[in-house]
Structures are given as C-alpha cells and as structure tokens.
Amino acid sequence: MDKIFALVDCNCFYVSCERVFNPSVRNKPVVVLSNNDGCAISRSQEAKAAGIAMGAPIFKCQDLVKKYGVEVFSANFVLYGDMSNRVMAVLGQFTPNLEVYSIDEAFLSLQGFEQLGLESYARKIRSSVYKQTGLPVSIGVAPTKTLAKVANHYAKDHPETQGTFCLMEEKDINHYLAKTQVREIWGIGKEKAIFLERNGIHNAFELKNAPDEWIKKYLTVVTLRTVWELRGISCLSLEEVSPNKKAIATTRTFGYEVSRMEEMEEAVAAYVSRSAEKLRRQKSLAGHIQVYVETNPFKDTPFYRNSAGMKINPPTAYTPHLIDIAKGLLKRIYREGLRYKACGVILMDFTAQTNEQEYLFDEKYQGSSRQRLMEVMDRYNRQSNSSKLFLAAEGLGKPWYMKQAHKSKRFTTRWDELLEVKI
DNA sequence: TCTGGGGTCCTAGGACCC
DNA sequence: TCTGGGGTCCTAGGACCC
Secondary structure, X not given: OOOOEEEEEXXXXXXXXXXXHOHHHOOOOEEEEOHHHOEEEEEOHHHHHOOOOOOOEHHHHHHHHHHHOOEEEOOOHXXXXXXXXXXXXXXXXXXOOEEEEEOOEEEEEOOOOHXXXXXXXXXXXXXXXXXXXXOOEEEEEEOOHHHHHHHHHHHHHOHHHOOEEEOOOHHHHHHHHHOOEHHHOOOOOHHHHHHHHHOOOOEHHHHHOXXXXXXXXXXXXXXXXXXXXXXXXXXXXXOOOOOOOOEEEEEEEEEEEEOOHHHHHHHHHHHHHHHHHHHHXXXXXXXXXXXXEEEOOOOOOOOOXXXXXXXXXXXXXXXXXXXXXXXXXXXXXXXXXXXXXXXXXXXXXEEEHHHOOOOOOOOOOOOHHHHHHHHHHHHHHHHOOOOOOOOHHHOOOOOOOOOOOOOOOOOOOOHHHOOOOOO
C-alpha cells in the first residue's frame, strides 16, 4: 500500500505561544528573540510585513520596532516546550503513527485513513489543535515526507487553502513542483541551490527529472534520496521512537564579556551540569568531552576561538567528575587578558548507563552513592520545575548569565506564574 | 552598547596497520 | 634509480535542518 504522510507545522510557533496567553498582541507585529535578546527567531506575519528579517539582530531593527509598534519577547523555552507537548498530544489522537520532528513539527502517517477523505481529515486535525491549544498549524499531505513539506509550504503561504493542502496526484505534484524553487526544497540549502542553478536546474520539477548518476556524483547520496522523494518514492521513513542523542551540547553567549577565569569556570561548570542532566535523562554515559571558548567575532579586535577535548575512560555521567575534567580543558585554552563572549561544553561518545565500569584505582568518583546523589538532584529539580539544587561550582550570582529583558511568565509549568484573569 | 542554540550526516585526509 | 596496496579508525569541516 502506498504511503501517506502529513506534515503538521505550527505557524510562527514561538510568537503564537506568546499570543495564546497575551491576547493584546494577537493582531500586532510580534517577534521572539534568541537567547541573550540577540536576534529575531520567530516573527508574526505582521512583523514579517514590517520588514524584520529572520535572524536579524534586534538592535539593528529599532527603527522598525518603533515605527510599527512591534511587540518584543525574550525566548521562553520552558513555555514553548510545554505547549509543544500539548500539540503533540492532540496529534496523537488522530493517528497511532507519529514522529515528533522538532519542537513545532510532526510527521503523521495517514495510511489507512483515505476513506475518511484526506482533505477533510487534515482540516479536522487542524481545527482540533487550535481548539485544544490555541495554536494555528498548517498541514501538508503527500506520498513522501519531502513532498509533504512542499504541500505544507503551499498551505502556509496561500490563505485560500485555509491551512491544509493535499498533494497526492502525479499531475498536481508536477504542477506544484514546477512552481517550487530548488532552494525551498527540504534538504537543499544555499550551497546546493547555487550549484543546481549554475547547472540549469531552477525548480523542483527540473530536479525531479535530473539524472541519478549526476546527482550522486556531485551532491552525494543525501540529495539523491531527496530527488527520489520528489518522484514519489518514499526513502525517508517515519521515525516513531526518537533515538538517543549522539552528542549533547550546552553553549551560550554571555550577558557581557567575561575576562576573569573564575567566572569562566562557573559558566563551564553550569553548562556541564545542564549537559549532564540531559545525558542522564537518556540514561547514557559520556566517553568524550569538548570545551570551547570564543571572543566576540563582531568586534575589530582579533577573534580568538579555541577548543580542547578529552576521552573519558571509563565513561561517566557524574557531574562533579565532568566539571573537573572540563575545568582542566578550560585551563588549556583560556588566554589571560581576552574578553570572552561565549563558551560551550559538548558531550559525546555515549554508552548505555547499564554498562558502567568500576574504577580500579581512583575512588574519588566511584560508588553508587554518587549516582544516587545525581538521581536525587535530577528528581528534585524535575519535580519542582527548577534548578534549585545545583553544585557550588556553578557560582551563586551568575552575573555572566544571558540577558532576557522581555520574558513572559511560565504560564503552564509554574503555579506561581499562572495567568491571572481579572474580572 | 546590543549579533542564538542544538542537532545530524557525509566526506576528505591523515595516521596507522599488515 | 627504482619505493605497494588495501583496510580501518579518527578528526575536522562542510552542509543541512529547526
């Protein structure tokens, strides 16, 4: 039986989340900023129309913000993560086969639902998500994931579709592929688009008909899969169980430029802690750790970036041990007198927690009591939705912490931040 | 003054081995 | 003067995604 994929994608997700709890910004231009209140990473239609580009540094848009009365929010990922879970729960009511692809997107298998009418089923999904979460979504339906993306874009950009679009017939598919630029295809980025256009391939229909050998030779098997998907041959299947991560990174820019070693150490310790929490959540041990630091790349002063990594043998998920190693790595790359703008910690080479090996000689990090300590910290912080329990190495004040001047409340995950309705 | 963060996969090239 | 060939593993970097 032929496959049928639906791609459900939330419209300007972060902005829409803010609008659910703040009706006063519903018909206004709205942007949500990246960490540290840096760039615009989510924009309402009105903000796009006002000329605020995706990823634009907000300080460069102050004129537009003032002129159009743009409402500006700091990123509130706790809120967005919780809203995302709610959307996914609604989608789960409509199919047993669901892949959560990102915080604001999911692929659904609609195989077996044809007799209900794909068009009307998609409309039902869309209205249910809106009714139960307050979030608007667009839905594209097609025989492959890549074509579902095409259909989804069309639904999003054309109001007459009312947010849903099915692309199931060969004739329709060819028609819409001819109207799709190669750069808009899922999997074709800037570099590949330039290469394709230089070789006379401008739209998705032309790419669909390009010779396999030529694609494979110059654009690797990855793009060949994309081409097959455009032909309606499904190469990318539904990944219903999300596999464990192969790398876990915590990297941040600072609220201000940091020079002192002690502050750098605190930041590294804090980022190790965040990474190790995620590591333990997926029940893994890290066999390699990488630390990097960098100065502000936008300044005239010479840019410095350096990283150091180390094998961890035997692998561990014990935060104090990881912090010790990370601090040692930091010492190797830290240069006195520089002003650092960011640093990061990356854990990788994971093994399963059940394979934990005992230390033969070094007893400092050994023993089940250490593991229990981590379990207790994780459980408490998770249940209280906070990071009240943390290691002193992270520092108390965290003066280097990112700026978040326009942050909304955690309406859905904190009792003390619930939405108040005044009558 | 102010410029995000977190992932995956693939390839090329070097080191090393027999 | 002439100086093999094939395999694996690791790392860095590119390209892409949201």
